Amino acid sequence: MSVLTEDITGQGVLDPSLDSQMTLSMGPQHPSTHGVLRLDLRLDGELVVHTIPDIGYLHTGMEKLFEYKKYQQGIVITDRMDYLNPLGNNLAYVMAAEKLLQLEIPERAQVVRVLMCELQRIASHMVWLGTHALDIGAMSVFFYCFRQREKILNLIESASGGRMTPSYFRIGGLMMDLPAGFDRKCKQFMDDFPEALNTFETLVTGNTLWQSRTKDIGIIEREEAINWGLTGPCLRGSGVELDLRRHNPYCGYETYDFEIPTETSCDVWARFKVRMRELYESHKIVRQAMERLKPGPIKADAPKVVLPDRDDMRKHMDSLIHHFLIVAEGFNVPAGEVYMPIEASKGELGVYMKSNGGPKPDRVHFRGPSFVNLSALPDMCEGEMVADVVAIIGSLDIVLGEIDR
Amino acid sequence: MGTEVLHEYVEKLKAENAAWVGDVADAFGEVTIIVARESIVDVCASLRDTHGFDQLADLCGADRGPEEDPRFEVNYHLFSTIHYCRLRLKVLLSEDDPHVQSVEPLWRTANWHERETYDLFGVIFDNHPDLRRILLPSEFDGHALRKDYPLRGYEPYSMN
Numbered sequence: 001m002s003v004l005t006e007d008i009t010g011q012g013v014l015d016p017s018l019d020s021q022m023t024l025s026m027g028p029q030h031p032s033t034h035g036v037l038r039l040d041l042r043l044d045g046e047l048v049v050h051t052i053p054d055i056g057y058l059h060t061g062m063e064k065l066f067e068y069k070k071y072q073q074g075i076v077i078t079d080r081m082d083y084l085n086p087l088g089n090n091l092a093y094v095m096a097a098e099k100l101l102q103l104e105i106p107e108r109a110q111v112v113r114v115l116m117c118e119l120q121r122i123a124s125h126m127v128w129l130g131t132h133a134l135d136i137g138a139m140s141v142f143f144y145c146f147r148q149r150e151k152i153l154n155l156i157e158s159a160s161g162g163r164m165t166p167s168y169f170r171i172g173g174l175m176m177d178l179p180a181g182f183d184r185k186c187k188q189f190m191d192d193f194p195e196a197l198n199t200f201e202t203l204v205t206g207n208t209l210w211q212s213r214t215k216d217i218g219i220i221e222r223e224e225a226i227n228w229g230l231t232g233p234c235l236r237g238s239g240v241e242l243d244l245r246r247h248n249p250y251c252g253y254e255t256y257d258f259e260i261p262t263e264t265s266c267d268v269w270a271r272f273k274v275r276m277r278e279l280y281e282s283h284k285i286v287r288q289a290m291e292r293l294k295p296g297p298i299k300a301d302a303p304k305v306v307l308p309d310r311d312d313m314r315k316h317m318d319s320l321i322h323h324f325l326i327v328a329e330g331f332n333v334p335a336g337e338v339y340m341p342i343e344a345s346k347g348e349l350g351v352y353m354k355s356n357g358g359p360k361p362d363r364v365h366f367r368g369p370s371f372v373n374l375s376a377l378p379d380m381c382e383g384e385m386v387a388d389v390v391a392i393i394g395s396l397d398i399v400l401g402e403i404d405r
Numbered sequence: 406m407g408t409e410v411l412h413e414y415v416e417k418l419k420a421e422n423a424a425w426v427g428d429v430a431d432a433f434g435e436v437t438i439i440v441a442r443e444s445i446v447d448v449c450a451s452l453r454d455t456h457g458f459d460q461l462a463d464l465c466g467a468d469r470g471p472e473e474d475p476r477f478e479v480n481y482h483l484f485s486t487i488h489y490c491r492l493r494l495k496v497l498l499s500e501d502d503p504h505v506q507s508v509e510p511l512w513r514t515a516n517w518h519e520r521e522t523y524d525l526f527g528v529i530f531d532n533h534p535d536l537r538r539i540l541l542p543s544e545f546d547g548h549a550l551r552k553d554y555p556l557r558g559y560e561p562y563s564m565n
């Protein structure tokens with residue numbers, strides 16, 4: 001815009017001769033910024049001229065910490081990144097290590113991983129929908145969403161012992177098998193969930209107020225979305241049919257039957273519709289995974305990497321030795337580097353892992369979908385109203401724990 | 406998926422300009438091309454415009470340690486939303502001269518990735534429009550992900 005000039009940082013600064021212009025610092029404690037994100041909004045009246053996101057408030061040096069922890073200790077750190085999708089983080093991390101170790105993961109472990117990840121995706125989308133609606137002014141949706149999320153967290157808790165920090169996936173398989181009665185509880189949830197989805201559709205999707213607040217706002221065209229590196233629902237909302245579960249499959253996702261929802265209107269509404277339709281697809285995948293649950297081993301046959309069962313340790317000397325060595329010294333991972341991308345609930349979650357042969361990684365880098373999606377925010381907000389910025393942030397579904405790491 | 410497809414792209418790149426392609430590594434089903442830092446923008450432009458690698462999935466730095474030369478790596482993880490292949494480009498930089506051209510003009514997503522790499526490793530991306538620290542405070546001293554930077558820092562850090 002013509003009012004922009006350049007300052008030393010190359011960012012837009014305001015023309016002091018114009019009375020209508022002002023700078024608004026939004027955040028870092030603003031509830032609609034979903035954590036501690038600060039936005040430097042340069043405004044002309046109600047119109048956003050320029051947005052400068054300011055991140056790093058939650059930076060805890062996790063990538064540095066990985067280099068000082070053994071491979072199996074790193075799993076715990078990943079829980080704290082995207083704390084709405086911890087199982088997805090666990091999965092990306094352990095799969096990167098498994099790729100380096102070239103481990104073969106048993107069928108049952110793969111199915112349980114898919115099952116849990118899709119449940120987690122539903123839980124993550126529930127928080128997105130609840131907070132997105134809350135930002136725009138629909139109070140009650142939040143409570144309905146969190147009621148559903150609570151049921152999923154209970155399921156995750158029953159399997160792993162943790163609600164927000166499960167660390168359920170381990171290098172080579174799972175921490176432990178699903179508990180007795182999990183099938184029944186999960187089936188109960190699956191039977192009830194379509195009715196909840198119906199509630200959301202009637203509360204939100206069909207609401208004309210909702211539609212007028214989301215349509216034609218925060219537009220990002222197809223080519224731009226690819227150039228900005230957007231992934232996940234944000235990219236599919238711009239009409240690109242890309243889902244790593246289909247196109248770079250892992251955990252046997254290629255054998256599941258599901259659709260990739262896409263929308264072409266490229267706005268907040270499109271991203272909303274994509275995520276809503278993904279809820280149905282995840283529901284479908286969980287059902288298929290439940291049918292495939294057959295008894296079998298849940299850990300890879302690699303005694304030097306995978307912790308032995310407690311029972312084995314009491315009976316076999318070598319199991320006890322392996323257990324001691326894995327815990328005390330860790331296991332050596334072959335030297336090399338891998339990039340392991342998965343389709344997390346927010347987009348492509350990539351783990352770059354570099355090993356120099358020892359029990360601790362040389363470098364672990366997380367390519368968080370929130371980090372990349374947020375970087376495109378200034379482009380989407382330009383020319384919109386201040387109130388719409390809140391809607392656009394909601395539609396990106398960011399988690400600051402992952403952005404700042 | 407085999408890596409034959411990826412090697413085809415490497416061959417095509419070689420045919421275009423043999424100087425672009427340094428060592429090629431094939432491990433764990435991934436192909437890595439070592440690229441000289443002078444040609445990284447040209448290689449990326451060619452891969453993006455003629456070979457369909459239209460997305461920069463990730464860009465990250467790595468430190469091999471203070472005694473190594475070249476010390477720093479910058480990894481470019483390219484992805485194609487057309488044929489769904491991935492390719493890794495690697496630029497090696499010495500400690501005395503950690504400069505590389507920015508790919509921000511090609512992919513705007515590189516903006517934040519390069520800022521992060523600058524922040525944590527001190528790699529300087531020439532031509533970057535806004536090379537400031539992104540995760541750490543602007544007055545922070547040093548680059549935290551370098552191997553010679555201690556885990557707990559040099560002194561208790563205070564925001565005041």
